[in-house]
Amino acid sequence: MFETGDKIVYPNHGAGTIVGIEEKEVLGETKRYYIMKLPIGEMKVMIPMDNVQDIGIRDVIDGKRVDDVFTVLDDEKSEMSQNWNRRYRSNTEKIKTGDIFEVAEVVRNLTLRDMEKGLSTGEKKMLSNCRQILVSELVLAKDESEEEIQQQIDEIFVEEEEEEE
The missing domain is CATH 1.20.58.1290 (CarD-like, C-terminal domain)
Structure with a gap:
């Protein structure tokens, strides 16, 4: 599990920092999402927490x-x-x-x-x-x-x- 402040990589999207965790209802189903802010373009991405392993989320390299x-x-x-x-x-x-x-x-x-x-x-x-x-x-x-x-x-x-x- 990742926490707010962690720097992670979302394959196909790039790296960013987790700025929060939110619950959202999508198609009648409530799920928890990491909110990741990308350092380029100030874009925010929602990543479903229940399939982080499947997506291939990883820590930023040292x-x-x-x-x-x-x-x-x-x-x-x-x-x-x-x-x-x-x-x-x-x-x-x-x-x-x-x-x-x-x-x-x-x-x-x-x-x-x-x-x-x-x-x-x-x-x-x-x-x-x-x-x-x-x-x-x-x-x-x-x-x-x-x-x-x-x-x-x-x-x-x-x-x-x-x-x-």
């Missing part, structure tokens, strides 16, 4: 693991299908896991592919969403602003681009 995430971002692009449909499905599965290292891998691979060949509209949207999920957790793990985290990620890919020139 500061020691942050460097590992940046290592993944700085790594070589991993093998991806040339077929955009298969690539999209594979990336969707990785994002659904809620594992920050899988999410970082998708951000890295799509960013590098975008620099090389460009991305389809669907993959651009996926990259944007995935990057937001990644940034939301790093903001909470490092206790830095969204802008600082975005800049650190951008610097990795600027270096990649310069190395290729």
Whole structure:
């Protein structure tokens, strides 16, 4: 069980802080929900408490693991299908896991592919969403602003681009 003030990750949505617990009646059934506030966009999300395990809610990574995430971002692009449909499905599965290292891998691979060949509209949207999920957790793990985290990620890919020139 999580408590108010805990920093958690909601797969497919990103990381946030539990700001409360509320009871709501939905379709005639009263359930308890965590109210999670995301650090980006001031959005609030209601998470049903009765299936937290099924959803894959987990604690935000600690500061020691942050460097590992940046290592993944700085790594070589991993093998991806040339077929955009298969690539999209594979990336969707990785994002659904809620594992920050899988999410970082998708951000890295799509960013590098975008620099090389460009991305389809669907993959651009996926990259944007995935990057937001990644940034939301790093903001909470490092206790830095969204802008600082975005800049650190951008610097990795600027270096990649310069190395290729």
